[in-house]
Amino acid sequence: MQKISNLNTLKLFESAHIGVVIHTWDTSIVYANPQALNLLRLSYEQIIGKDSYDSQWHFIDDQYQRLNIKDYPVNRVVAGDRIQNKVLGVIDGSKERISWLMANAYAEHGLNESGFVIVTFIDVTDSHQGFSFEQIVENAQDIVVVTKSDKLKAPLGPKIVYVNKAFEKLTGYSKEEIKGETPRILQGSLTDKVACKKIHDALEEQKPVTEILLNYSKTGQPYWLDINIIPLFDRNGEVTHFAAIERDVTENRFHLEQLTKRNEDLKLLKDELKNLVAERTRELQQANEKLALLAYFDPLTQIPNRRYFVDQSTRLIHFCQRHEHILAVGLLDIDDFKLVNDKYGHDLGDEVLSALGACLKDFFRQDDAYCRWGGEEFAFAVVSTELQSTEKLCLRLLSAINAMTISSDTGVKLSINVSIGVCVRQANPNEPLDSYMKIADGALYSSKSKGKNRVTFASDVK
Structure with missing residues (x-):
């Protein structure tokens, strides 16, 4: 424990918002901060001195499968690996809900018996999802187009990198035909130049923009789109792409008063859909968690099976x-x-x-x-x-x-x-x-x- 007490960061661990667990090289635990005890659902007495084989540990992977002991972060480090951003689930009989943690682990003082293994845990339960957003977008009725954020000027940019099935159905272009092209190939002589400039200026400033625009299909058929374009950010906060969410409003284009009201209704509908997706997401996650519990607990007596x-x-x-x-x-x-x-x-x-x-x-x-x-x-x-x-x-x-x-x-x-x-x-x-x-x-x-x-x-x- 003397080496650990000399670590400059040890005093910070007690008030840290991340869980910190320190193992000796035989995987025995010599230190765990309060956040680690909370995340792992263990008391100080239940964790100190215990190793990776002790019975109160119970991890699952992000596929809800029991995690093999050799794949525990500390054992992976002892085997010579460095663990980065590995998502684990914590499950036991005291709570119905599964806690999802992101684990990082590394060796301190060398890969030998005199060293320590430091494992950190961050609670990512709220952001852990059990479904694919790509699958939702691909099958959405609204048109979705994603472009790169660089080279915005005509005639080549911005380049399209993704379109969903609704885009193919409306425009007649396949994914293979449209990738690498610019959305400008959908515009024609009657497309509103003022609206196009408004969109271009917003993209240059990396801001969201909403417009109604006249476009043309592969066969030259005109149609009106209600377009909402938003910037997409990477982990560093940099805009790398733009996503356009589009709805065909051709049928009602010439009823401007009704269309204005519909736009307001569409905004409310999108909010309702967002709430509905969030609700269904919670229900799906709860269902997955209950299935995981059923795999380990008897449904009648509510004790382990x-x-x-x-x-x-x-x-x-x-x-x-x-x-x-x-x-x-x-x-x-x-x-x-x-x-x-x-x-x-x-x-x-x-x-x-x-x-x-x-x-x-x-x-x-x-x-x-x-x-x-x-x-x-x-x-x-x-x-x-x-x-x-x-x-x-x-x-x-x-x-x-x-x-x-x-x-x-x-x-x-x-x-x-x-x-x-x-x-x-x-x-x-x-x-x-x-x-x-x-x-x-x-x-x-x-x-x-x-x-x-x-x-x-x-x-x-x-």
Whole structure:
């Protein structure tokens, strides 16, 4: 930590608006500023001393796929890469919404074991979109033309670089024919020169402009356009292109009073469309986020599903092996659950499952792994330093479930019992999770055969 304390920027990190996390070369975290804790949804105790394999980390990529541990920013830097502007999603069971972060990471004091890896995070949730604006523009009914911003003077400029399908339909020119040409090829002898000069002057000053202009199609057919031209800026604030959004108003061109009113209506309509697109964008993003949550959480009980549990438990196995801890993997099954369904109906059966899920969520810590394994079976995995504390924890769990009371809308009140089987082992990364689950399943069967409502341990720990 001494090297880190000597960094000139360290004092600035505490009040910075970006998240800053500092790892040692083995990926253990030695520093995280307040903004990093907020963005990563972790407390100081949950992050300091932990490494990239610890279970509370949960990143997804911008395609909503689980990010492989080797692709975490710190691990990429340790492998010799420098991470720039990588977009990551943070997901867990505490919030429905996914947080989207832009990560940058680099090595400090060299690519060796005496160095550090500094990772910064910026919240880009509001700007992250799950769709293509190009697809919207390409299929819009309004005509869209994009030109370069340089060489504006006649006869060659400005050069067209993009037109959408609506342009091809109205003018008869294909994309291949029109690219590299100037919009002036659409003008003719009756095109208003004053309006053309107004447009040219606005482009020279790099300002937006609106005009109604007479143009001609490839076959010489005249048409009137309501044209709105806006400058497009790059990241440095420089104007690189102009975009013209055009609407065919030929039919009403000679009704000037009505057209003036229509222009006002069109402005309101564009505002409404803008709001509608923004609303649909939010709905689409929320739908994508809910789909991502469904991939990792059980929709009935609102706790992690088997897929999430397997991922978290595998991490716990690696953690226990590195720190020489023991791992307890348990399976619990509701006793006589079929009788509940047969007597009270499946709706009350679903309430029982939801109540048990809520009990497990309250009972286990954030660092523990638990899930609905399937049907009326649930699973859990916890790290411990001794067998006795694990046994006490499992007995407390049994008591907590026995103390539950489930009440239905029809006035029925009932309690449940569960049988639990627990495998307690010294963790071995080469031993798959399935082997732990098979042993736990055998212990669960033993609990059932001995009269139910009990815990049976299968342990090789002394």
